[in-house]
Amino acid sequence: MPDSQSKRNAQKARQKLGSEYYERLRAEAKAPYRGLRKFIYFGVGASGLIGAVVFLSQTLAGRDVSSALPNFALQLGVFALALWLFRLENKAEGKQK
Known part of the structure; x- marks a missing residue:
């Protein structure tokens, strides 16, 4: 048997x-590579947040607002996506335990 x-x-x-x-x-x-995925989501989210701060400061300073505003929105989107994926991964990990 x-x-x-x-x-x-x-x-x-x-x-x-x-x-x-x-x-x-x-x-x-x-769930192979869960830790690696979470690390990548964290890194991408941090990058998006730093980029958003840079483009927000450019917008507030009035430097090249026409290109800084779309880039700011893109960076916020990257941050939001990484945060959502990270939370989704945590939720799946909680269900698995």
């Missing part, structure tokens, strides 16, 4: 590795 054999092997592995470490491995197997 391969089903009962695989269950016994999983139990042996769990005992050998420790239950906490085993659960982390299972979570990584269910």
Whole structure:
């Protein structure tokens, strides 16, 4: 019976590795690269926020407003998208646990 054999092997592995470490491995197997995706979302969001601050300051200073305003809106959109994806990832991680 391969089903009962695989269950016994999983139990042996769990005992050998420790239950906490085993659960982390299972979570990584269910959602690979979650930590990497969250890191990328954080980096892109930070970049968008910094860009938004730069273009907002250009707009407030009155320098090249015709091009700074669309760029400001784009940077806000990038930040909002990264924030939404990060929250979506956190929500999926919460459901998995």
